[in-house]
Amino acid sequence: MRALVIDDSRTMRRIIVGVLRSLGFDTLEAADGREALDVLESGVQVDLACIDWNMPVMNGLEFVLAARANREWRDVTLMMVTTESEHGQIVRALAAGAHEYLIKPFTADAIREKLQLLGLVEWEVSA
Amino acid sequence: MSAAIDLASYAGSDPIFTIAEEVFGAMIDTEPETLREWFGPAPGFGDPTYAWVDVGGESPGRVLLTTERSTATRVTRGLLGLGPDEAVEDADFVDALGEVANVLGGNVKALVPDPGALSLPRVSHAAPDGPVRDLVHELLLDWRGACLVISVWSLP
Numbered sequence: 644m645r646a647l648v649i650d651d652s653r654t655m656r657r658i659i660v661g662v663l664r665s666l667g668f669d670t671l672e673a674a675d676g677r678e679a680l681d682v683l684e685s686g687v688q689v690d691l692a693c694i695d696w697n698m699p700v701m702n703g704l705e706f707v708l709a710a711r712a713n714r715e716w717r718d719v720t721l722m723m724v725t726t727e728s729e730h731g732q733i734v735r736a737l738a739a740g741a742h743e744y745l746i747k748p749f750t751a752d753a754i755r756e757k758l759q760l761l762g763l764v765e766w767e768v769s770a
Numbered sequence: 771m772s773a774a775i776d777l778a779s780y781a782g783s784d785p786i787f788t789i790a791e792e793v794f795g796a797m798i799d800t801e802p803e804t805l806r807e808w809f810g811p812a813p814g815f816g817d818p819t820y821a822w823v824d825v826g827g828e829s830p831g832r833v834l835l836t837t838e839r840s841t842a843t844r845v846t847r848g849l850l851g852l853g854p855d856e857a858v859e860d861a862d863f864v865d866a867l868g869e870v871a872n873v874l875g876g877n878v879k880a881l882v883p884d885p886g887a888l889s890l891p892r893v894s895h896a897a898p899d900g901p902v903r904d905l906v907h908e909l910l911l912d913w914r915g916a917c918l919v920i921s922v923w924s925l926p
Contacts, residue, residue: 652868655869697888726888728879746877
């Protein structure tokens with residue numbers, strides 16, 4: 644599995660990348676939605692995109708709309724990871740085509756649980 | 771933002787303290803409950819760091835984090851998972867403090883009905899300039915013995 648982490652904060656990219664690598668993902672990074680589209684347009688196969696909302700150049704919602712407009716990327720799972728926590732914003736993102744929504748601050752466990760719900764990480768089976 | 775955050779509706783608990791606890795508990799600290807209320811007046815900051823975001827909309831406002839630079843450096847180390855002796859680069863310092871302000875501000879924004887867009891964060895050794903209208907709320911926090919101040923301002 645390969646994940647693309649899209650956030651203008653390199654601190655936040657570093658945190659999310661660390662969690663995803665611990666879950667077995669290969670990772671790529673982009674500092675805004677435009678950079679992320681460049682990655683997808685280069686033909687790199689991506690299974691998951693973790694997307695911040697507020698970014699310069701192209702924000703996360705614009706990226707979701709652009710990604711959903713291209714049928715070649717319809718298998719990419721889109722998860723917003725953002726501080727935008729109002730109900731209306733969540734609805735907007737999901738309506739635009741995001742599959743999941745994780746509000747900052749988050750824990751590593753919260754990311755794992757979201758990815759389990761999305762079927763990208765296996766559920767742990769207790770003995 | 772002034773009338774928008776109805777603190778009385780939170781039955782004695784400060785929602786901004788709750789937000790700060792969640793931010794520090796989830797992202798910065800490996801130990802629980804390191805954040806508590808600061809008792810007494812705020813100390814003067816000799817080498818302050820300011821990190822803030824603005825909220826647009828009909829009631830524009832600002833969420834501002836102020837602390838001593840040495841404390842901000844410790845916050846950065848916590849966020850990046852660095853050891854106490856590891857150097858903190860300036861770019862990491864600005865980025866990490868900005869992200870703390872972003873997460874604090876984004877969650878404070880959610881307390882306001884019909885808020886506008888959140889600005890990108892800014893970090894500076896100088897207080898933000900430009901006019902402000904009112905201090906809406908100020909919360910003094912004790913984090914591992916150091917003082918952090920979270921203030922919410924209404925903007926014209």
